[in-house]
Amino acid sequence: MSDAIVSSPRVGSASTGGLVEVAVLVGALGVLWFVPDFAGDYWLQLGFRTCVYLVLAQGWNLMAGSAGLVSLGTSSFIGLGAYAALGLLNRVGAPLPLALLICATAGGVLAALVSPALFRLRGLYFTVGTLALAELLRLLMVNVSAFGGATGIILQEDPPALPVLFRYVLVLAFLASLTITLCTRTRVSVILRAVRDDEDAAAQMGIRPYRVKLGAFVLASALAAMAGGIQAAKLGAIEPYGMFGLQWSIDVLSMVIIGGVGLRLGPLVGALFVVALGEALADYPEAHTAIAGVILIVLIRFAPQGIVGLAVKLPLIGRVQA
Amino acid sequence: MPDIGIISSTIVAGVLLGGILALTALGLSIVLGVMRLVNLAHGDFLVVGAYAGLFFLQFTGIDPLIGLPVVAVFVGMLALPVYSFLLAPLAGRGAEAQMMTMFAVSIILENAFVLAFSADTRSIARDYATVPLTLGPITFPLIYLIGFAISVTLILAVHWLVSATAFGRDLRASAVDAQAAATLGVDVKRVQMLTFALGAACAGVGGTLMGAAFQFGPSSGGAYLLNSLAVVVLGGLGNVIGTLIGGIALGALQSIGGLTLGDGYRDLVGMALFLLVLAFRPDGFLAKGRT
Amino acid sequence: MDRPPLLEVKGLVKRYGGLVANDRIDMQLRAGTITGVIGPNGAGKSTLIGLIGGAVVPSEGSIRLDGRDVSRLPASERARAGVGRTYQIPRPFLDMSVEENLEVAQYSIAPFIRATVAREERRALLARTGLADVATLTGRALPLLRRKRLEIARALALKPRVVLLDEVGAGLVDSEITELIELIHSILDARTAILIVEHVIRVVRECCSRTMVLNFGKTLIEGPTADILGNDQVAAVYLGTGGARESQTADGTAPAADSAIHVSAPEAEAQVLAPLTAPASAEAATAPALQFSGISAGYGQARVLQGIDLTVERGQAIAILGANGAGKTTLARTISGVITPTAGALLIDGQDVSGWQPHQIAALGIAHCMEGRRIFPTLSVQENLLIAARGADALTARERLEAVYDLFPILAERKTQGGTSMSGGQQQMLAIGRALMARPRLVIFDEISLGLAPIVMDKLYDALALLKKARMTLIVIEQDVDRALALADHAYVLEHGMFALSGPPRQIAADPRLRHIYIGGAEDASMGELTSIG
Numbered sequence A: 001m002s003d004a005i006v007s008s009p010r011v012g013s014a015s016t017g018g019l020v021e022v023a024v025l026v027g028a029l030g031v032l033w034f035v036p037d038f039a040g041d042y043w044l045q046l047g048f049r050t051c052v053y054l055v056l057a058q059g060w061n062l063m064a065g066s067a068g069l070v071s072l073g074t075s076s077f078i079g080l081g082a083y084a085a086l087g088l089l090n091r092v093g094a095p096l097p098l099a100l101l102i103c104a105t106a107g108g109v110l111a112a113l114v115s116p117a118l119f120r121l122r123g124l125y126f127t128v129g130t131l132a133l134a135e136l137l138r139l140l141m142v143n144v145s146a147f148g149g150a151t152g153i154i155l156q157e158d159p160p161a162l163p164v165l166f167r168y169v170l171v172l173a174f175l176a177s178l179t180i181t182l183c184t185r186t187r188v189s190v191i192l193r194a195v196r197d198d199e200d201a202a203a204q205m206g207i208r209p210y211r212v213k214l215g216a217f218v219l220a221s222a223l224a225a226m227a228g229g230i231q232a233a234k235l236g237a238i239e240p241y242g243m244f245g246l247q248w249s250i251d252v253l254s255m256v257i258i259g260g261v262g263l264r265l266g267p268l269v270g271a272l273f274v275v276a277l278g279e280a281l282a283d284y285p286e287a288h289t290a291i292a293g294v295i296l297i298v299l300i301r302f303a304p305q306g307i308v309g310l311a312v313k314l315p316l317i318g319r320v321q322a
Numbered sequence B: 001m002p003d004i005g006i007i008s009s010t011i012v013a014g015v016l017l018g019g020i021l022a023l024t025a026l027g028l029s030i031v032l033g034v035m036r037l038v039n040l041a042h043g044d045f046l047v048v049g050a051y052a053g054l055f056f057l058q059f060t061g062i063d064p065l066i067g068l069p070v071v072a073v074f075v076g077m078l079a080l081p082v083y084s085f086l087l088a089p090l091a092g093r094g095a096e097a098q099m100m101t102m103f104a105v106s107i108i109l110e111n112a113f114v115l116a117f118s119a120d121t122r123s124i125a126r127d128y129a130t131v132p133l134t135l136g137p138i139t140f141p142l143i144y145l146i147g148f149a150i151s152v153t154l155i156l157a158v159h160w161l162v163s164a165t166a167f168g169r170d171l172r173a174s175a176v177d178a179q180a181a182a183t184l185g186v187d188v189k190r191v192q193m194l195t196f197a198l199g200a201a202c203a204g205v206g207g208t209l210m211g212a213a214f215q216f217g218p219s220s221g222g223a224y225l226l227n228s229l230a231v232v233v234l235g236g237l238g239n240v241i242g243t244l245i246g247g248i249a250l251g252a253l254q255s256i257g258g259l260t261l262g263d264g265y266r267d268l269v270g271m272a273l274f275l276l277v278l279a280f281r282p283d284g285f286l287a288k289g290r291t
Numbered sequence C: 001m002d003r004p005p006l007l008e009v010k011g012l013v014k015r016y017g018g019l020v021a022n023d024r025i026d027m028q029l030r031a032g033t034i035t036g037v038i039g040p041n042g043a044g045k046s047t048l049i050g051l052i053g054g055a056v057v058p059s060e061g062s063i064r065l066d067g068r069d070v071s072r073l074p075a076s077e078r079a080r081a082g083v084g085r086t087y088q089i090p091r092p093f094l095d096m097s098v099e100e101n102l103e104v105a106q107y108s109i110a111p112f113i114r115a116t117v118a119r120e121e122r123r124a125l126l127a128r129t130g131l132a133d134v135a136t137l138t139g140r141a142l143p144l145l146r147r148k149r150l151e152i153a154r155a156l157a158l159k160p161r162v163v164l165l166d167e168v169g170a171g172l173v174d175s176e177i178t179e180l181i182e183l184i185h186s187i188l189d190a191r192t193a194i195l196i197v198e199h200v201i202r203v204v205r206e207c208c209s210r211t212m213v214l215n216f217g218k219t220l221i222e223g224p225t226a227d228i229l230g231n232d233q234v235a236a237v238y239l240g241t242g243g244a245r246e247s248q249t250a251d252g253t254a255p256a257a258d259s260a261i262h263v264s265a266p267e268a269e270a271q272v273l274a275p276l277t278a279p280a281s282a283e284a285a286t287a288p289a290l291q292f293s294g295i296s297a298g299y300g301q302a303r304v305l306q307g308i309d310l311t312v313e314r315g316q317a318i319a320i321l322g323a324n325g326a327g328k329t330t331l332a333r334t335i336s337g338v339i340t341p342t343a344g345a346l347l348i349d350g351q352d353v354s355g356w357q358p359h360q361i362a363a364l365g366i367a368h369c370m371e372g373r374r375i376f377p378t379l380s381v382q383e384n385l386l387i388a389a390r391g392a393d394a395l396t397a398r399e400r401l402e403a404v405y406d407l408f409p410i411l412a413e414r415k416t417q418g419g420t421s422m423s424g425g426q427q428q429m430l431a432i433g434r435a436l437m438a439r440p441r442l443v444i445f446d447e448i449s450l451g452l453a454p455i456v457m458d459k460l461y462d463a464l465a466l467l468k469k470a471r472m473t474l475i476v477i478e479q480d481v482d483r484a485l486a487l488a489d490h491a492y493v494l495e496h497g498m499f500a501l502s503g504p505p506r507q508i509a510a511d512p513r514l515r516h517i518y519i520g521g522a523e524d525a526s527m528g529e530l531t532s533i534g
């Protein structure tokens, strides 16, 4: 399993266009689909976590790397998805895939609802606004007893088996990557980046910046909500502090930064790195976060374009990528 | 129906507490407005201030309110190396790099607090923290009034510094076009370093006051940060006087929210208010924050 | 004439608080015509373009495109309806390549255009606007004038029916202006109308059939271009007597004082400037004010200056001439420390300052009035000025302020306003004033007359002459060769990062090689034909 994932950096290094990328994605899905047949629970756990992170990071990268929307509010949508998924599973008995689709819709709708407020803010102020949104939702969940209050809610039936969950999340990661490929390997990318660079000048070129930003925001939020939904299904029990916590938003941000902002492979490499780091530091619980912090500082400082950017600079890989 | 005394006490206490909240947000506001940095370690700087006040009291026996200048200088000095070794090398690399670095600093600090001071919650125990002050029907803790006075004074001083002095001019110019400022003779690095230290010093003072008024622990930073962000956004981003107004508004409305809906809703009211303000505030208000 | 106008503006008003930037403007643009708009700095020209383009919301009045009222539509919808504009201060998408900059326009109006068609169109556009060689560079990497061309190319990529050009000719040398004029003529066809705002009168004269003059937001006069340029009133408020005017009718009558710049007797003017000029140092000045020895400098991989030697004596005024892209601004930036030389030594007053930080160099009394103005938007006009008066006590700072306000009275009127809430030309005045506030011993003026009304330019050069008389060392980078040579004691012509010519102004002016550089294909003049001197 780990071999298969590590080998997929070829995904973007072939730059002959979106078609190759799509083919590689399909290939990766085909191969990874069979991982549960021979890999143990430990690896499936790691694979699951990597895929969830990948979905989140892809969406975030689309917003920030392309449309210039740096969000610290990913957890709003993760939490929303988590609550929606467990609610649907518990109350309606909806099958998981359907529940996830509804999560996506809910995430998109929430994004659309808050966008009139958030899009008034540009640049860093947008970032601060998204952070506040997550906090608002968390406080809401803590206080409204219908949602279980501070103790949260528990999945009444047994969660699906790990191999099943793994395949779901794999498909989700595939879809997320595919969507992003479609957005970044086509004309859409030019439009997105124009909005990122200078909204007013873009408008003067006939672009409707509001709609473009809204599109990216809705898409990324739908992805995050699905990731939250499947994460909740796996956990079986959720509470507001965890699901709406700032930690999620920060994790996503660090993954993309560690991988390389705006780079095609950044999210994947970042997700792998964060999962691997978590494993490596599991033995030092008392200083875990401090060590992670130091590593983050060093990486930001010495790998400005993230790990992928660093790799591209190495002559051999660089040539292939260019 | 609560009686008039409780209502007015609550509102007055909310307003006074809001003043303290404004002070805790002041450092964040300056650093955001001037350096375009969302200092995710701001909450932990406040915690440093609280611990500094606590240990100052323990070791010297002098009241931490008298020792506030010492605490401010101490926390400000701590921030200097953070700026010169961690932030300055990232200049020109976009907002995210510095923001993430400060997040890393924040988790390192939090971990260090636990290792050094254990995970216990503490407070700076002084009489004035618990002594109630009664004015007619209104009753509130004395510390609120003391904190409010200190906070308003400090905010006005910082406002004067930023808007009316040569240093403030340099600071605002460096924020928008560092290269042009340097060519005109501004030592941009020094200006930014001092700004960052000033922000931290304000956090030191704010932290001590919070530590005297409430309990705190190694992981209080997160909650402090979020409250500060709400104040900053409510008051108009990067605007010093706005921060004071934002703080007072937040404090008052939180108290009213807590009184009418139940204590759990205090913070919720603040955040909801914040988003509503964003959604309905006319564009003109935000124009300032954007530039 | 019988056809209805393509664009019709009626009673258009734009107020900024108490200030009326456009005051009941009526205007008609007919398909197949080019219309000029001229007028003093701050007259409201860019505002008019902003109003038509949709970036500025009108306070009153209507704008009809093909009979349809578009005055409430946002900029994006106007662009889609066929209005293409350029920004006076270019705003390329900085992190996208030049070609991608054009793709933005193409894909936004025609998302499903065939890739090959789009590519052909882009190629043609890039060739027409002289950007083909930089197609893969990012917007950030382009110098100012290339950015201006990109503005045009991007506007054209929208296939607009109404083209609004805001000062696209500023800063171009003669040969480039010729190209620009050809380009503008080639855009025009039977279904297109063009509006040109320009201080380069040649462009107006050779392109526009009709011209409108704005003054204080109002239409002063409108009519056939030749009549307008020969009009006395226009000369008085705008053209001045400095050669920009078409024909001199009323000889000897000095133009009435305009509001932009102080007009008074030279002696009085020298008094006024006194606070801004450093006293000539008493001690024997042996070392030259500035010395370059073998300086090379550039950006990243690109080496722009290729081993330059230059000596500027105290009190000397030198002119740096050269085609766009020759490295003039790079030279200026090297002096002020914004870029560090990769080889050679930079000496100021005999002291080696290579590798010093910009603020350290500024502290030596070097001021640099930067290309592109660089006004701080978050500082008021007065604060923009005061920030440069470093280390001056309140009283001296006040004296210098008064001197700058005397030079540019409009700045005094606007002193509490935000620095960038003024017109392009007013900001240029602010930038000049700011450089002088340091009371520098040496000033580098990089393209300071860019975007100034001709009459203001006259006054500006009078002021420079006074500064020179007060023994301020001046380095003037300027596209207006005549003005620069008239001021300078010594001139250098930069080409491909080396001095191709140098000498006293008279000799340079007479040198056929100068003509060659400026008139004969600025960018492709080959090095072989010119003997490099150094």
Ligand SMILES: Nc1ncnc2c1ncn2[C@@H]1O[C@H](COP(=O)(O)OP(=O)(O)OP(=O)(O)O)[C@@H](O)[C@H]1O
Pocket (backbone or CB within 6 Å): C016, C019, C020, C021, C039, C040, C041, C042, C043, C044, C045, C046, C047, C048, C088, C420, C421, C422, C423, C424, C425, C426, C451, C453
């Ligand atoms: N955002 C703004 N806020 C306040 N005043 C403004 C603003 N923009 C422009 N103005 C003022 O409106 C007037 C017209 O400005 P405009 O930019 O249209 O002048 P212009 O004719 O293009 O001048 P120039 O030749 O110098 O470019 C000026 O007095 C300017 O100071």
Ligand SMILES: [Mg+2]
Pocket (backbone or CB within 6 Å): C045, C046, C047, C088, C423, C424, C425
């Ligand atoms: Mg203009």
